[in-house]
Amino acid sequence: MRKGKYDMVFDGLHFVSWRVNRLQHIPVMIIPGGFVFRFVADRNNAKISKVDDLIEKRVCSHAPPNQDTLRLYKEFQNPMRLPILVIEKCC
Numbered sequence: 001m002r003k004g005k006y007d008m009v010f011d012g013l014h015f016v017s018w019r020v021n022r023l024q025h026i027p028v029m030i031i032p033g034g035f036v037f038r039f040v041a042d043r044n045n046a047k048i049s050k051v052d053d054l055i056e057k058r059v060c061s062h063a064p065p066n067q068d069t070l071r072l073y074k075e076f077q078n079p080m081r082l083p084i085l086v087i088e089k090c091c
Helices: 013-023 067-074
Strands: 058-061 084-087
Touching: 058 067
Parallel strands: 058 084
Antiparallel strands: none
């Protein structure tokens, strides 16, 4: 992104102002509607069917303070019962 290799980026709300300020990007479209989070698991994994099933399980995500990861963490009242975060590697 910083090297200018992309013509357009679909990004989360929390990065838009950073991109405008730091990279002089111009927002060209806002998609109407609420911001919806979806947490997904393999359909063949019978051990995970609800958020509480992720306690102490490995979860791939972006490093905090990524909005998606923070939203996942919000689902757990006890910080000792958070999933084990495996940081997603960027290309």
